[in-house]
Amino acid sequence: MTRSASSPPHPPHGAGQEQFLTILSREEALARFQSALFPRPIPSEERSLSEALGAALADDIAAIIDVPPFDRSNVDGFAVRSADIAAASQAVPTQLRLTGETIHCGTAPARTIEAGLATVIATGGPLPRGADAVVMVEHTQPAGDGAIEVRRSAAPGQLVSYAGSDIARGEMLLRAGTVLGSREIGMLAACGIASMNVARKPRVAVLSTGDELVQPGEALRPAAVYDTNGAIVSAAIAENGGEPVFHGAFADDEARLEKAMRAALAAADMLILSGGTSKGAGDVSHRIIARLGEPGIIAHGVALKPGKPLCLAVCDGKPVIILPGFPTSAMFTFHDMIVPVLRRMAGLPPRTETLVKARVPLRIPSERGRAEFVMVSLVEAESGLIAYPTGKGSGAITSFAQADGFLRIDALADHLPAGTQADVTLFSPHLRVPDLVIIGSHCTGLDLVLEPLARAGLTTRTLAVGSLGGLAAAKRGESDLAPIHLLDEASGTYNTHYLTDGLELVPGWRRMQGIVFRRGDARFEGKSIEDAVAAALADPACLMVNRNQGAGTRILIDRLLAGARPDGYWNQPRSHNAVAAAVAQKRADWGVTIAPVAHAAGLGFIPLAEEHYDFALVSVRKDRPAVQAFLRALQSAESRAALEKAGFRPA
Amino acid sequence: MTRSASSPPHPPHGAGQEQFLTILSREEALARFQSALFPRPIPSEERSLSEALGAALADDIAAIIDVPPFDRSNVDGFAVRSADIAAASQAVPTQLRLTGETIHCGTAPARTIEAGLATVIATGGPLPRGADAVVMVEHTQPAGDGAIEVRRSAAPGQLVSYAGSDIARGEMLLRAGTVLGSREIGMLAACGIASMNVARKPRVAVLSTGDELVQPGEALRPAAVYDTNGAIVSAAIAENGGEPVFHGAFADDEARLEKAMRAALAAADMLILSGGTSKGAGDVSHRIIARLGEPGIIAHGVALKPGKPLCLAVCDGKPVIILPGFPTSAMFTFHDMIVPVLRRMAGLPPRTETLVKARVPLRIPSERGRAEFVMVSLVEAESGLIAYPTGKGSGAITSFAQADGFLRIDALADHLPAGTQADVTLFSPHLRVPDLVIIGSHCTGLDLVLEPLARAGLTTRTLAVGSLGGLAAAKRGESDLAPIHLLDEASGTYNTHYLTDGLELVPGWRRMQGIVFRRGDARFEGKSIEDAVAAALADPACLMVNRNQGAGTRILIDRLLAGARPDGYWNQPRSHNAVAAAVAQKRADWGVTIAPVAHAAGLGFIPLAEEHYDFALVSVRKDRPAVQAFLRALQSAESRAALEKAGFRPA
Structure with a gap:
């Protein structure tokens, strides 16, 4: 809120306030924002395998070796020629002479298995030249003088994993955009790949604005509130593949705020402002954004509840966003409108959402003309899931934090009747039904x-x-x-x-x-x-x-x-x-x-x-x-x- | 595998090898392991709010303030006494005199609203003494000389969020064990809580064993393979709330391995060995574990496929585990048997699993006497999901890495018939049905x-x-x-x-x-x-x-x-x-x-x-x-x- 030496008799942003330019639909705002930002290259950086968990691959990766790299024995036993023991049985065993060599894991065999020979081989050992199968110890007997008796025949390839049977050299291992979990890291390790290019996390500068804000841990002076959005937005950025850089809370001083915004944006890939619950605070930020770079503000005012005062801008190619001040509005619009952009900049696939059906126990009024999203808590009744609106008012952090998910009321409806079976989008993939x-x-x-x-x-x-x-x-x-x-x-x-x-x-x-x-x-x-x-x-x-x-x-x-x-x-x-x-x-x-x-x-x-x-x-x-x-x-x-x-x- | 100067004529771990002591059922092994480890205190450490994402709370946290901390205006407008404007209408507006004060965000009001007065108030501003409602600017007109006309009546409490209506001081905010996501961090920030005790991540030492192992990035010598388990186990530990400390791969030299295991265990909360595809390698590790501390080996050999050679031990209160050598066996047993213990030590709730029904297109043979888990890939047909076994042999990393989940074949069955509708446990909560x-x-x-x-x-x-x-x-x-x-x-x-x-x-x-x-x-x-x-x-x-x-x-x-x-x-x-x-x-x-x-x-x-x-x-x-x-x-x-x-x- 701007201040003047003598307080005006009217709210400074009352009749004369800067109005929203044009209210866009949610879909239109998102489409314009995305088309101003994409396509764009995703910056990448080299990452070692041990640091790669959770990163998104920047390039396709093909297998550079066969896995296993050689024909490998799956058991402790004897490498043989299957043709030699084709007639072996419990009653009439076949005798084979041992080469005298023992093939350990990690040592290359030196001796060829010629007709009538066998070699001791350990699990994981490479099959020697001439052998085409492995016989388990259990199906043999020592026959003295460096020989064994084999009591079963073996099919060619028995107990052998052939070179490349797991991963073949040249095969596409992982595509660009794959998020590396432990299983993907295992595939890279198996191919000996120790480092790879991954998408660099977008650095997102976060500034809170508002004279009333105090950082957690500081004393709360009268009329002040704790800065909730700074922490929650930073954490949500980290959860969605970004690297948050929190710059603290700024009072509504246009010159100081502009300086801070310019410095933050210069060192980041994206700038998010939040706070400023009063319209005045927003006006200051908007005026500054209009000077930060082209094309500037893309959408100011979105037909979305919560979230109407959302402002989306692109300044010299970087997204700049003003979130609504109230925490639930800020977080809902962040997840609905900003996360898709952030994840795309981070090289991540779109977030997958889980929908469940739930009954609305009470009539929920809604404002016509805006898509309205209602945060709900779910409980289980005999008849199925029940969705309770968690709303304690638009300013409540708990409306968002204690909800299991949200449902949508169409822009054309003025309420959702009691008893409606609604689609609820869950905030986390698993719905935990409480015990009590x-x-x-x-x-x-x-x-x-x-x-x-x-x-x-x-x-x-x-x-x-x-x-x-x-x-x-x-x-x-x-x-x-x-x-x-x-x-x-x-x-x-x-x-x-x-x-x-x-x-x-x-x-x-x-x-x-x-x-x-x-x-x-x-x-x-x-x-x-x-x-x-x-x-x-x-x-x-x-x-x-x-x-x-x-x-x-x-x-x-x-x-x-x-x-x-x-x-x-x-x-x-x-x-x-x-x-x-x-x-x-x-x-x-x-x-x-x-x-x-x-x-x-x-x-x-x-x-x-x-x-x-x-x-x-x-x-x-x-x-x-x-x-x-x-x-x-x-x-x-x-x-x-x-x-x-x-x-x-x-x- | 132990070595002697002259290679023995037989596999060193053939007829004379150390046998599994007693094969336990999966459930029995897990129960014994857990009862040897729990209950135990969960070590905690102080963490700042900005570093707390993903951590598990060590203590219950109650709200230390009311949120909002005062009766707050939800809009830009005028703070009034509702009784004063009970009769106000478009036709017959009520005139109120302004106090001359403007209540900004963050500034405490000085003037009392007495009968017939109103004060300019910004969104987020604290309601002044005497006022009990807020009127929107849109429903007023300037009336000159420091006065306004109000053209609508207001219910008591209109456009006001009362102190504590979001979070009440003293109310339980978050329970111990809660994993802090952005929403929980928002609640803590709203209460001004800047640091808290969280469960310290268990440090898990990881050693690979086997003469054949080469670390990714190094040249692959003949007969050697890349150490897959070191990387995949470390990543899976991180995914499940632990802090992996990878010590590299060790050859089967008993003295050196013992020294490394003792040093690793002393500096960690848990020790996991993996690799050693040959039985000999396992034997060396077992002998060492028997000397590391009481009670020692809890289970050696579990009626589980893949995973039979799994060894579970507790040495002086710390879990010590030898995973099977083949990657799929190692990872499956890690997830099935070790993750529950690791998550509990990390103060995390059990992992939630997602089950889907899928038809098995082919007969899957199974070994009677062991619970068998079969890794499957899912595809969608007209008739529903189809579960294809991904098995390329027990040594294959891709069997695990490319699977969507697994199904279980009972220990008493010797196969799963083609056409069976099986329960498939997914590895990740969302099943992504491929486009092609x-x-x-x-x-x-x-x-x-x-x-x-x-x-x-x-x-x-x-x-x-x-x-x-x-x-x-x-x-x-x-x-x-x-x-x-x-x-x-x-x-x-x-x-x-x-x-x-x-x-x-x-x-x-x-x-x-x-x-x-x-x-x-x-x-x-x-x-x-x-x-x-x-x-x-x-x-x-x-x-x-x-x-x-x-x-x-x-x-x-x-x-x-x-x-x-x-x-x-x-x-x-x-x-x-x-x-x-x-x-x-x-x-x-x-x-x-x-x-x-x-x-x-x-x-x-x-x-x-x-x-x-x-x-x-x-x-x-x-x-x-x-x-x-x-x-x-x-x-x-x-x-x-x-x-x-x-x-x-x-x-």
Whole structure:
């Protein structure tokens, strides 16, 4: 975002912002980008065999020798002339005289096998002149005086691997573009090839942009966030055959950024900018790219969700890309639009994708006019795979990181109906079906109970969809357990009223709810609940933070307020953590959260009432080993101690 | 192999060799090996985030901050109190005064949003105190004098991502054992985690043993072979989470080998020996292992094919393994028996395997009493996948390297019937179905014709099963083309007589066959065919090399010999290359091969008659794009020139 000495009354990129030039379809943008870049030579470099694993061959390689290089014995035995022993049998053995030579591995035979002769030969030894077969030791007997008796006939070529029978000299061994795995390295070694030309990894410069970015490991100042894209883009470059060179994060200072971009691009084959969640940051980068070289920007704005603000450019033959700022958008567009180009520059074949069919359990709305890609987590139900959207908002890193894959909603559709059987493209080739599926409300206490399962190698998928969403999934048979904390207002009891046929209640633990405030705030410090609420309501400058409609805690808050609607009432975040963060960061002065969260945030806490965090268990899945392991873990002394230590009270 | 000053009259490891102690089943051997090694601590080391790609986490990691760390605006717009604009509409906008502040990314807001106020906020900016929603610029109008008109109402929380809504502080981020890909690295970066403990890669010392071994890149002396296992085992260790340390190849000198093994093991977590195709070499290694530490050898001899001579030991807590000498046996046992142990030591989850169903086109014989694993290549027919055994003998590196996977024949069965639907375990998760399938006789000229297809990105699978095998596969619809060179003796014509309904002949090229001999051999140099054969038959010391029954060249040889059976007649290798190698290496003095092979081996050549190498095309597959591309390539001037240059004559 550009800055001026006096802040303008309007967002600097509001009405007057630089608009996207022309929004291209995903396919059109990719086609234009590729045609501006290819064909191009793939730079290569010599690599030794021991360093070649994972590299892509730059040239075709033909076999330069026969493998084996000579007619080789496959066993320890005797080299013979098959015609000599054509009549040999157990009853009437044939006697052969030994030449006196022993053919070891690695020593060339000196003696010719003439009629009636045989030579001792080791596995791997070269067949001597005159011999055409090998007889196993087991089918012979010593006959004294340097002779043996052979008790079986042998077909010509028996137990012999002929020269070139494995690999023939001149045959095409490996084609250019082959990625060298251990098996390919074995073929090269067998032919004695110690070095080869491989495609040089494209060097990809990565710059993050944005005043708000702090590198991992540094202290997080107020209003700043950690630079996620720098690390994730660098890693994804390495995963796709590139060599990332991360230059750090740059503030939106046009002169400094231009200098950094020019230096980075000069030393690299590709430049990727990311970050700049605000449109302003993007504008600075675009202006610079327009000066970096011809032809410049190819596509700015792609009808793709997530990923619309993607910018693709080619500057003096090198690709220059601005990824969208939010991590999921950045990574999705990187994989969808940049990886094909990167792999081609790296001499690698296109990435192979695995598709599975999965049912969408809920209606997924979509924006008409853009191809929309929805990240999904997969769970297995009786009816097959179920695809849960992992979206926690466009800015969420977990939307991408915790997804198994994605599905596509056509640009012409405005939603995907519940029950749709969709094609899901997996992020990794193997779908690992988890041993235990927990869908519902999340609690950090749950991680403690799952700890022994994880140690025992059992995998768990936990999807946080809230108590009611979890109950619905359990009823549909999509999960083993639904963690819930639902207060029945009429009876004042938790959870039991919400169970239906096929579900049974497994007691979990109690979470103490109470008022959270900043230490030293005289309106709350040392007060009772009643006095604290009274003090808050009496002070017009005192700001509360509420919870969302439907949350158990919200019911408690409404009771406390008894009809009052103080400032901040409409600030309604959806989690205990968000309430604590608002108070800690002075966006609010008080709210209601649970004790462990208040303590972790270093805040004061006035206890009020316990919330029951229990589990609705799908009865028909009770006997599954992972469910039984969970139930054992829940009741174990170890889990109970861990829960208590973390501030929960096991039921 | 041990050596003594005077060679013994018998194979040194014949009747008196050290026998396998007890042959264990594969499952029993693996169970004993694992129980001698596990449980054991996994050594860990600190790794920076930028170096962590591919590493396995040593510890559970919980989120140390909320992500986002504050309530964040998702767009460029205005931070407002939703209650203030509850009645706003296009017709009746609500006017709000601006605070005069602009909240950029990275700067903490100073002003509170009181009733009737709004603040300019950038995407990613922190929501100011008092605000509970964000309004997009598009839904506002400047109203002069530091005010705006809002033309839509906003729900509480609109366009806001609450603190912790992506990742909540305290939540389990990643479990120990997770392999860090780019997505996991993104989650760690988002939480500001710059370094973490990861499992240290186990160091695996690799020694090759055998007098016959030469390292790739060195000159191949007579009777020697290149050390394939050293490179392939090292690469496979790296592919499975280990750090290979290759020590080179050692001759079978017990004292020197012991010294090397002790030094290698002391500096490593695991020791793998391979090579030693002869039983003698193995014996030396076994004797040494018995002295390296307790408990010593766990299993020596496993009822597994390939892989019987596998030896598993544990010496002072470290695994010590002797792999079978032949590359396919070594690699198969490595993957089947060693990888599970290596991955566990590396803190990695078990490798996931992909199974596919495929039909076996031919009867596969098997040895009763051993679980047998057969390497197969897969091709696609109308009826589904077909699994062709790739076996070129137990010593072949290509059996393993060119296979797509393997199938298992039970220890109790003595064969797998033709037509069996077998489970094939794939070596890599994706099965790439080739664009073009060629099954039949192989010729290096074929590689030249396929060159433009490879450049165009078309993949070809070529299986060398001989002309008759290729015709059978074509008739079963398993291939697109069958390369054949079959002489009809009666008519003296090639190939046409062998075609049946559904197949059509595509002319290929001619290969000049002739007599091959060592340059300077007066019996052949400068002679006509007739004189050369006469000279060979006249000299009792002159040794021929024949070809296998069924080869087109064999018919030619038998005609030349006109009933004579000179010494060497029963030496019947199956390829042109093997004939040239036998003559070059003086195991024979003459034979019949094709001109390009004779020239590549630096041998003399007397031309005799052309062989027709043509293609039987499966008519119903003629229109497939890859088949059309092949036919174009075959007729192209480029291919014809390349064939001629290599010594073939295009038809």
